Amino acid sequence: MIHLRDVKKSYSRGEQSVLACAVDRLDIGTGEQVALIGRSGTGKTTVLHILAGILRPDCGEIEVAGKRLDKMGESARDRHRGRNIGMVYQTFNLLQPFTALENVLLGALFGRGAGGDAKERASSLLDKVGLGDRMHHRPGELSVGQVQRVAICRALINDPQLILMDEPLGNQDKTTGGQVLDMMLQIASDTNKTVIMVTHDPESAKRMQRTVDLASLRSGVAEEAAK
Numbered sequence: 620m621i622h623l624r625d626v627k628k629s630y631s632r633g634e635q636s637v638l639a640c641a642v643d644r645l646d647i648g649t650g651e652q653v654a655l656i657g658r659s660g661t662g663k664t665t666v667l668h669i670l671a672g673i674l675r676p677d678c679g680e681i682e683v684a685g686k687r688l689d690k691m692g693e694s695a696r697d698r699h700r701g702r703n704i705g706m707v708y709q710t711f712n713l714l715q716p717f718t719a720l721e722n723v724l725l726g727a728l729f730g731r732g733a734g735g736d737a738k739e740r741a742s743s744l745l746d747k748v749g750l751g752d753r754m755h756h757r758p759g760e761l762s763v764g765q766v767q768r769v770a771i772c773r774a775l776i777n778d779p780q781l782i783l784m785d786e787p788l789g790n791q792d793k794t795t796g797g798q799v800l801d802m803m804l805q806i807a808s809d810t811n812k813t814v815i816m817v818t819h820d821p822e823s824a825k826r827m828q829r830t831v832d833l834a835s836l837r838s839g840v841a842e843e844a845a846k
């Protein structure tokens with residue numbers, strides 16, 4: 620499902636160049652559920668954005684769901700993302716003027732999920748994450764934990780092959796977080812979806828099949844840090 624080779628992304632700030640992420644090699648199979656861990660600032664969000672095709676790295680090969688993202692232009696990557704990838708952003712990125720239900724439905728506009736039953740599927744997802752009675756609330760009228768759960772529903776609405784989540788449960792209490800993650804992972808394993816979740820929570824990481832520490836994928840970092 621995923622193959623990364625010699626991928627690097629840096630940002631330049633004036634004369635200084637900041638290495639945001641470096642991955643020599645990462646392979647993830649179809650249906651795998653992977654926790655991505657690493658200290659703050661080690662490039663976890665950057666890697667997820669590269670996998671989603673939102674960011675283009677400076678170099679390297681990126682294969683996701685059979686497509687070489689490094690050989691595709693921005694609009695082709697956007698289409699690929701809409702069809703194949705569900706993304707839960709670290710900052711959620713819900714649209715404020717729209718209700719929870721509308722935000723989930725907006726996700727369907729960009730993917731293959733815009734069929735006639737989209738509304739039923741959106742309601743049923745919101746119900747499953749315990750927001751059945753909050754569907755017509757706007758993000759500003761929801762708690763951060765509830766907004767997070769709406770973002771998870773939006774990521775699932777298109778039935779994507781690959782689900783990328785950037786600390787999706789950081790604002791949940793333990794019980795709710797555990798329940799939402801279990802529901803996600805159940806849907807994923809029933810339908811053989813691949814899941815990559817950035818997390819700081821060892822309990823959440825344990826629920827995944829495999830844990831990848833971003834630091835272990837980077838070479839040349841010690842030299843960079845020493846400079």
Ligand SMILES: Nc1ncnc2c1ncn2[C@@H]1O[C@H](COP(=O)(O)OP(=O)(O)O)[C@@H](O)[C@H]1O
Nearest residue numbers: 630637638639658659660661662663664665666
């Ligand atoms: N747009 C940007 N411009 C400059 N530096 C950035 C930008 N985005 C991220 N970085 C830097 O890249 C590094 C990795 O960031 P990020 O992927 O967000 O880390 P993580 O998600 O692991 O906390 C950090 O050192 C961060 O400061």
Ligand SMILES: [Mg+2]
Nearest residue numbers: 663664709785
């Ligand atoms: Mg991050």
